[in-house]
Amino acid sequence: MEWNIRADRPVYLQLLEQLEAAVASGAYAPGERLPGVRELAAQAGVNPNTMQRALAELETRGLVRTQRTAGRTVTDDAQAIASARRALAMRSAREFLAAAHALGLTNEEAAELLAAAIREE
Amino acid sequence: MAFLTFSNVTKQYGTRRALANLTCGAEAGRITGLLGPNGSGKTTMLKLAAGLLQPTDGEVRIGGLVPGTQTKACTAYLPDRVSLPQHFRAADAVALFRDFYEDFDAAKASEMLRTLGIEPRQRISAMSKGMQEKTQLCLTMARNAKLFLLDEPLGGVDPATRDYILSTIIRGYNEGAALVISTHIIGDVERILDDVLFLQNGCVTVADSAEHLRETRGKSVDGIFREVFSCLQN
Numbered sequence: 001m002e003w004n005i006r007a008d009r010p011v012y013l014q015l016l017e018q019l020e021a022a023v024a025s026g027a028y029a030p031g032e033r034l035p036g037v038r039e040l041a042a043q044a045g046v047n048p049n050t051m052q053r054a055l056a057e058l059e060t061r062g063l064v065r066t067q068r069t070a071g072r073t074v075t076d077d078a079q080a081i082a083s084a085r086r087a088l089a090m091r092s093a094r095e096f097l098a099a100a101h102a103l104g105l106t107n108e109e110a111a112e113l114l115a116a117a118i119r120e121e
Numbered sequence: 122m123a124f125l126t127f128s129n130v131t132k133q134y135g136t137r138r139a140l141a142n143l144t145c146g147a148e149a150g151r152i153t154g155l156l157g158p159n160g161s162g163k164t165t166m167l168k169l170a171a172g173l174l175q176p177t178d179g180e181v182r183i184g185g186l187v188p189g190t191q192t193k194a195c196t197a198y199l200p201d202r203v204s205l206p207q208h209f210r211a212a213d214a215v216a217l218f219r220d221f222y223e224d225f226d227a228a229k230a231s232e233m234l235r236t237l238g239i240e241p242r243q244r245i246s247a248m249s250k251g252m253q254e255k256t257q258l259c260l261t262m263a264r265n266a267k268l269f270l271l272d273e274p275l276g277g278v279d280p281a282t283r284d285y286i287l288s289t290i291i292r293g294y295n296e297g298a299a300l301v302i303s304t305h306i307i308g309d310v311e312r313i314l315d316d317v318l319f320l321q322n323g324c325v326t327v328a329d330s331a332e333h334l335r336e337t338r339g340k341s342v343d344g345i346f347r348e349v350f351s352c353l354q355n
Contacts, residue, residue: 005312049150
């Protein structure tokens, strides 16, 4: 996967966001085995301990799990993945709404814009 | 308890004081960045840890031991300039390291050199400065050392190769080892650091984890570095 890590925010949070998005979008498929911590850290160009911390949090959130023989795999719990996807999409929706409000649009105008964007697609 | 410790270390070169009563450490299993402008004492610290210099005052300890024959056997030191004999071929350098260090993994070194496009028959003298530095870095990282001391590993390497070098460092080093990287090119290195030591005029001015610095100051280590050092100059 493509990583985009900036240095002006905690790296841990960015890793968590990007890993979560990769699982939610299916870039890491359900049940897929993940590379080792060190390999993932090398790919992202980040510290291995930071990557480890992000993966541990992802595990707490039920999106990946550690198996003794198979290493770390993406969950095959479709419901967990769907709810992560919904949470991420909801965040984008809120951001859009906040941006629309900042431009002085009403809720109705924002909804209409979104509908127009869908029609254009 | 840090694996590498400096306790009240002063190093004097004649009348010039390079390190002034310096106390700090680097922990096992973590990557520590030694960050400071030119002449702040970074190279002196690493040479003291490598056992190449003696402190004028204070103590340097590696796993509780005074730097010497015993610590050198488990310390992989990358000097700030290329120290390989110019008439050597890459394969000769691999053989030299194999003879010299018990913890050296020749197969790993050869593999790393190959992925960086360095041929075993290539002479050091026929390599560009960047290639020589890469060769030396591969040899250093192919040791199963407990302490890695890398003095400006990105110095002569072009920006496009830096990411590659950094991932080579991450993939290469012995898990559980303490790794110390000195640099003044902070922007490229900071994402791989656990801990940060800012060095100015032979003193540690900031010692913290990189993530904690970003969280509390809301900017990159590079940004904080610029801020700290512009303050000190005023």
